[in-house]
Amino acid sequence: GENVEQHPSTLSVQEGDSAVIKCTYSDSASNYFPWYKQELGKRPQLIIDIRSNVGEKKDQRIAVTLNKTAKHFSLHITETQPEDSAVYFCAASMTGTASKLTFGTGTRLQVTL
Amino acid sequence: DAEITQSPRHKITETGRQVTLACHQTWNHNNMFWYRQDLGHGLRLIHYSYGVQDTNKGEVSDGYSVSRSNTEDLPLTLESAASSQTSVYFCASSLQRQETQYFGPGTRLLVL
Numbered sequence: 001g002e003n004v005e006q007h008p009s010t011l012s013v014q015e016g017d018s019a020v021i022k023c024t025y026s027d028s029a030s031n032y033f034p035w036y037k038q039e040l041g042k043r044p045q046l047i048i049d050i051r052s053n054v055g056e057k058k059d060q061r062i063a064v065t066l067n068k069t070a071k072h073f074s075l076h077i078t079e080t081q082p083e084d085s086a087v088y089f090c091a092a093s094m095t096g097t098a099s100k101l102t103f104g105t106g107t108r109l110q111v112t113l
Numbered sequence: 114d115a116e117i118t119q120s121p122r123h124k125i126t127e128t129g130r131q132v133t134l135a136c137h138q139t140w141n142h143n144n145m146f147w148y149r150q151d152l153g154h155g156l157r158l159i160h161y162s163y164g165v166q167d168t169n170k171g172e173v174s175d176g177y178s179v180s181r182s183n184t185e186d187l188p189l190t191l192e193s194a195a196s197s198q199t200s201v202y203f204c205a206s207s208l209q210r211q212e213t214q215y216f217g218p219g220t221r222l223l224v225l
Contacts, residue, residue, distance in 0.1 A: 034214075106155045
């Protein structure tokens with residue numbers, strides 16, 4: 001089955017700096033890659049996703065890039081703010097009967113003042 | 114407003130007891146999922162369903178079962194609770210496969 005690895009497990013940045021979280025996946029058939037944000041004590045919520053026919057997608061301060069050849073994708077957060085502090089999960093899935101999500105182990109992002 | 118709810122939000126039980134966690138969504142979503150969340154493991158899929166009467170095993174299904182008798186509900190049953198099943202359980206739903214999954218608020222389960 002699919003295996004998703006996520007790095008780093010923790011990341012501390014100063015407010016205003018950029019943060020990058022990286023994930024690799026094992027199954028070349030995977031074609032959908034969402035990112036979820038989970039604030040402390042809350043439920044995970046989708047923040048951005050990308051499909052394999054696109055190399056990059058942006059939404060305000062958040063962007064995701066995908067390298068299908070290397071089988072890795074990354075989340076970029078620019079101009080970080082304290083409210084960006086949370087755990088971020090990447091995930092991967094493929095079309096068809098196996099379109100369930102396989103999640104990475106999460107990155108705890110701490111934005112310090 | 115449409116939503117996804119879980120009950121109970123907190124549960125303490127003893128080893129060997131049967132426990133059922135409820136998940137109810139009012140979006141009329143076909144797809145429903147159960148995950149467990151443990152430190153260092155992220156979110157791991159237990160069972161999922163793509164429609165009424167359809168259920169499938171995820172990566173950590175041993176000791177758990179689900180049934181889907183209607184669109185709105187996917188209850189998760191722990192047949193004989195074990196301490197290793199102490200965790201936070203999230204259910205989720207989505208309208209289409211490979212679309213946004215909306216998570217419930219979670220159930221914190223402690224097995225003593």
